[in-house]
Every structure is written in structure tokens, then in C-alpha cells.
Amino acid sequence: MLLGPEVIGKLRHTFHAYRKMLFSPSRRQRWLRWLTPGLLVKRWLLLSTLGVLTVGLGLMVWLKLTPVFYTVRFVGNLLNLFTQLVPSYISGPLAILIGVLLIVWGQTRTLGAVTEVLLPVSSEDNLWDAIATHRRLNRGPRIVVIGGGTGLSTLLRGLKHYSANITAVVTVADDGGSSGRLRREMGGLPPGDIRNCLAALADEEKLLTELFQYRFMTGSGLSGHSFGNLFLSAMNEITGDWEQAIAASSQVLAVRGRVLPSTLSDVSLWAELSDGRLIEGESNIARARGQIVGIGCRPAQPPALPQVLEAIEAADYIIIGPGSLYTSIIPNLLVPEIVDAIAARHVPRIYICNIMTEPGETQGFQVSDHIRAIDRACGRPLFDAVLVQKNPPSAAAIHQYRREGADYVHFDRETVLAAGRRIIIANVMTEDAHTGVVRHDPTRLAKILVRWYERIHRTW
Structure with a gap:
């Protein structure tokens, strides 16, 4: 039919x-x-x-x-x-x-x-996007980033879109603000920089940053503390160990990569100024407003966290900075085992130079002065290339910074070349039109760093 x-x-x-x-x-x-x-x-x-x-x-x-x-x-x-x-x-x-x-x-x-x-x-995202992103990030290079402060968290915010194999090595010398209070009252590590890095690497980064950065304005004993610092301190009390507390917090926050303190020792910074003063404590160094001629820590030569050394030994790419030169970057390099581990790695190693100088730390510094200070603290050249901002900030922003004792970090090309460093010049800056504040742009910075790595590692 x-x-x-x-x-x-x-x-x-x-x-x-x-x-x-x-x-x-x-x-x-x-x-x-x-x-x-x-x-x-x-x-x-x-x-x-x-x-x-x-x-x-x-x-x-x-x-x-x-x-x-x-x-x-x-x-x-x-x-x-x-x-x-x-x-x-x-x-x-x-x-x-x-x-x-x-x-x-x-x-x-x-x-x-x-x-x-x-x-x-x-x-x-749909499931395909989630699977594809997961696979791409897990195939990314093993990156070790060394620093502290807002500079490190800014960089991590951009790098997490290129690799999930990131290890952020964070300074533990902070003794000011909420971190300093918790350090004095509860002992252990200052949680501030660790908190910033965890929030930057989290998947739900915007919401968690707001939550972790929330600072209590009232309340007896709570005023001045940030929620993130209290969270990490509570995790330390629960797990009984800072290393486990950070690892557990990373799982709770679905962090891409991991955050590690450079040492578990109770480190205190000291700085010798050109006028002969000896300043104790990280928060007091910048306030002293002097020219730093020497820096160290107590106890001297603290032991490195073993996981940090393992991460450096397995790294495909090592990035130093950005951040405050003497109070965020160099404190990590006062751990001799970290310096030795970095020096032994034959992989691309780059330093991200700051865009502006900092009063009490690097006033009057050019790019070569930053390089020289790191080399002196390490006792040897530690990185192969330096990333420098291409265009200076606006005249209005520079004028505002000069009123506060800071200035644009001038690029002295010949001196940097004489130091045997490769130079990468790129526009990685963002400037707030209302406040005039100059910062590294996380997206541009990460893009330039990954592109340079992809180009250079083939010949390494």
C-alpha cells in the first residue's frame, strides 16, 4: 500500500x-x-x-x-x-x-x-566550554611567580587564563595592618598576601575578591580586619598547619594553581639606610623615607618550604615581580634555597619592573637600579630578561605621583644591556582616569608574558 x-x-x-x-x-x-x-x-x-x-x-x-x-x-x-x-x-x-x-x-x-x-x-559556559577550558589550562606551562603585594595578585589575575599550573610564591614578612595584628596575636604567617593571591586565582574571582577584601569597620576586635585574613587564620586553627590551611582554602575556593609561602619561619625584615639608621619591620621600612643600602631578615637564611623548591625544579617559566622591590620581591630572595633553585634552572626567567618608584624604597631608581638591587640581594644575576613599560603615564598622573614623592621609572637601555639582560618593551599599563593611579593591566601583562615565553622557550 x-x-x-x-x-x-x-x-x-x-x-x-x-x-x-x-x-x-x-x-x-x-x-x-x-x-x-x-x-x-x-x-x-x-x-x-x-x-x-x-x-x-x-x-x-x-x-x-x-x-x-x-x-x-x-x-x-x-x-x-x-x-x-x-x-x-x-x-x-x-x-x-x-x-x-x-x-x-x-x-x-x-x-x-x-x-x-x-x-x-x-x-x-556550556559543558564543551568547561571541558575545553579545563584541558587547555591543564596543558599550560608550569609557571612559578615570585613576589607579593598587589602586584603579584594583579599578575595572577591575568595568568590564570593561560595555565592552571601556576605556583605563586608569596612573601611572609608583612607585619602591618590586619595581617600584622593577627600575626602578633595568633602567631604564624601573615595572611594578607596569601589572601590576595587566592582570591585572584579563584574561578569566581570578582565575588570572592569582594568577600575576601571586605574589611570590618565596626565591632570590638573585628574593626580593621579583612574577612579573608580571618578565614585563613581560622583554617590554620582547624588544620593545625599553615601549609594545609592554604591547600584546604584553595580547594574551597576552586583555585587555579596554588599559593605557597616562601618559608614557614617567622621572618622579620630589617633595612640599613644610607644615613646609618637600622630599621626593623617591613611596615617601618617605607615609613622611614630613607635610601636603602642593605636589607636582610631575622632569622637569617630561613629554610624554604620544600614544595616551593619542588615547584621551581619542575618549572617551565619563572617570573619575578611586579611588586614593592624591598618589601615584596626581595624578601622571597632572602631565602638562600630559593635563590639556588632558581639559579640552577635553565628556563626562561624574567623580571617585571615596576612602572613607578615608591617613596622610602626606590625613589630616584631607574630600571637598572631595580636589577642591581636584586642581583646584590641574591649575590648573582638571577633572571635573563626584564619587562619594561613602553609609554610613560600621562603628565597629570606623573605630577600627582611627584607630589607624593614618587616618579616614573625611567628606562636606561644601555645600562640594562650592559648588565646582560634581554629587554621586552610593551604597553602593559592601565591608568585610572579619575584618580590617576597607575597599575599593571592583568590582561595585557599576562598576554605579553605568555607570548614571550612561547617564542623563547623553543630555543631554550
């Missing part, structure tokens, strides 16, 4: 409608993205299918093929009856279409269920 033209027309209309729905440009592009190599999805789906077929084959062999005979005969009779009612040129494509629809429907619902569980409710 043949179908009439009206029925065939309806079937054709239905077929075209489903084809348009299933193979629209956006949906086709979404499905084609699953064919991208390296997702580790297609091979497991194929393996599952092969497993189902193998189980079926095993059952048939076990039952001595008896069900196969009856099943084939029944299916053959059913197909003969069906093709008598509906011509093969209609029934064949129709069965294929129904099968494809069932496959697509089942896979879509399966992926949707998995997505609902794995992805946060606020996430705008």
Missing part, C-alpha cells in the same frame, strides 16, 4: 523541520566542537559503545545463539510487514531520522544532567 502525496508532503515537511532544528549553524557549530581533538570525550563514548556491543555478543555466545535465530526471524518478519505498508524509500530514511533523534535527545539530556551537576548555576 503506497502513501498518498499529502502524507508524503507532511513527512517531507517534518523531515525538513527537524533537519533545520538539528543542523542549524549554531547547533551544528556546537556539535562540531565536540570533534575537537584532546577533549578526552569521544574516545570514552566509543569505548562505552564497544562495551555494550561486547556484552551483547557475550550474552549471545553464552546462550548458544538461540535467541539470535528467533530475534532475527522476528525482526525480519516485522520489517517485511512494515515495508509492505510503507515503501522502503520512505521507511528507511524515517527509521534513520527517528534513530538520530533518539540519539541526539539522549545525549543532550545526558550532557545537560552532567552540566547541571558540574557547572555552577551562575556559569554561562
Whole structure:
């Protein structure tokens, strides 16, 4: 019995409608993205299918093929009856279409269920994006970043989009503000810089930054403390160890990479000024407003955290800075084991020079002065290249900084070249139009650093 033209027309209309729905440009592009190599999805789906077929084959062999005979005969009779009612040129494509629809429907619902569980409710990514991003970041280079303060967290905010294999080595010499109070009252490490880095590396970075940076303005004993500092201190009390507290906090915050203190020792900075004064304490050094001629710590030569040394030994790329030269960067390099580990690595090593000088630390410094200070503190050249800001800030911003005793860090090219350093010049600065504050731009900075690494590591 043949179908009439009206029925065939309806079937054709239905077929075209489903084809348009299933193979629209956006949906086709979404499905084609699953064919991208390296997702580790297609091979497991194929393996599952092969497993189902193998189980079926095993059952048939076990039952001595008896069900196969009856099943084939029944299916053959059913197909003969069906093709008598509906011509093969209609029934064949129709069965294929129904099968494809069932496959697509089942896979879509399966992926949707998995997505609902794995992805946060606020996430705008689909499962493909999440898998592809996870795979790309985990294949990223092993990067060790050494520093502290806002400079380090700014850099991490950009780098986390290129690699999940980031280790941030943070100074533990801070003794001012909320960190200093917690350090004196509870002992252990100052949590401030660790908090900033954890928030910068977190997936939900904006919300967590606001939460971690929230500072209590009232309350007896709470006033002046940030929530993040109290959180880390509480985790330290719960776990009984700062190393475990940071690791546990990283899991809670879904951090990309890890944050490690340079040492677990109770370190206190001291600085010798050109006028003969000896200043004790990190927070007092900048306030002394003198020219620093020497810097050290007590206890001298503190031991490095073993995980830091392991990260440096496995690193593909080592970045120093940006940050306050004497109170954020050099304190990490006062740990001799860290200096030795960096010096022993034959990988790209770069220093990010600050854009502006800092009163009480680097007033009057040029780029070469920053390099010289690090070399002197380490007792040897430690990095191969230096990243320098290309264009100076606006005249208004420079004027405002000069009123506060700071200035633009001038680039003395010949002296830097004479020191044997490669030079990377790029525009990595952002300037607030209202306040005139100059900072490194996390996106531009990370992009330049990754591009330079990709270009240079092939010849290393």
C-alpha cells in the first residue's frame, strides 16, 4: 500500500523541520566542537559503545545463539510487514531520522544532567566550554611567580587564563595592618598576601575578591580586619598547619594553581639606610623615607618550604615581580634555597619592573637600579630578561605621583644591556582616569608574558 502525496508532503515537511532544528549553524557549530581533538570525550563514548556491543555478543555466545535465530526471524518478519505498508524509500530514511533523534535527545539530556551537576548555576559556559577550558589550562606551562603585594595578585589575575599550573610564591614578612595584628596575636604567617593571591586565582574571582577584601569597620576586635585574613587564620586553627590551611582554602575556593609561602619561619625584615639608621619591620621600612643600602631578615637564611623548591625544579617559566622591590620581591630572595633553585634552572626567567618608584624604597631608581638591587640581594644575576613599560603615564598622573614623592621609572637601555639582560618593551599599563593611579593591566601583562615565553622557550 503506497502513501498518498499529502502524507508524503507532511513527512517531507517534518523531515525538513527537524533537519533545520538539528543542523542549524549554531547547533551544528556546537556539535562540531565536540570533534575537537584532546577533549578526552569521544574516545570514552566509543569505548562505552564497544562495551555494550561486547556484552551483547557475550550474552549471545553464552546462550548458544538461540535467541539470535528467533530475534532475527522476528525482526525480519516485522520489517517485511512494515515495508509492505510503507515503501522502503520512505521507511528507511524515517527509521534513520527517528534513530538520530533518539540519539541526539539522549545525549543532550545526558550532557545537560552532567552540566547541571558540574557547572555552577551562575556559569554561562556550556559543558564543551568547561571541558575545553579545563584541558587547555591543564596543558599550560608550569609557571612559578615570585613576589607579593598587589602586584603579584594583579599578575595572577591575568595568568590564570593561560595555565592552571601556576605556583605563586608569596612573601611572609608583612607585619602591618590586619595581617600584622593577627600575626602578633595568633602567631604564624601573615595572611594578607596569601589572601590576595587566592582570591585572584579563584574561578569566581570578582565575588570572592569582594568577600575576601571586605574589611570590618565596626565591632570590638573585628574593626580593621579583612574577612579573608580571618578565614585563613581560622583554617590554620582547624588544620593545625599553615601549609594545609592554604591547600584546604584553595580547594574551597576552586583555585587555579596554588599559593605557597616562601618559608614557614617567622621572618622579620630589617633595612640599613644610607644615613646609618637600622630599621626593623617591613611596615617601618617605607615609613622611614630613607635610601636603602642593605636589607636582610631575622632569622637569617630561613629554610624554604620544600614544595616551593619542588615547584621551581619542575618549572617551565619563572617570573619575578611586579611588586614593592624591598618589601615584596626581595624578601622571597632572602631565602638562600630559593635563590639556588632558581639559579640552577635553565628556563626562561624574567623580571617585571615596576612602572613607578615608591617613596622610602626606590625613589630616584631607574630600571637598572631595580636589577642591581636584586642581583646584590641574591649575590648573582638571577633572571635573563626584564619587562619594561613602553609609554610613560600621562603628565597629570606623573605630577600627582611627584607630589607624593614618587616618579616614573625611567628606562636606561644601555645600562640594562650592559648588565646582560634581554629587554621586552610593551604597553602593559592601565591608568585610572579619575584618580590617576597607575597599575599593571592583568590582561595585557599576562598576554605579553605568555607570548614571550612561547617564542623563547623553543630555543631554550
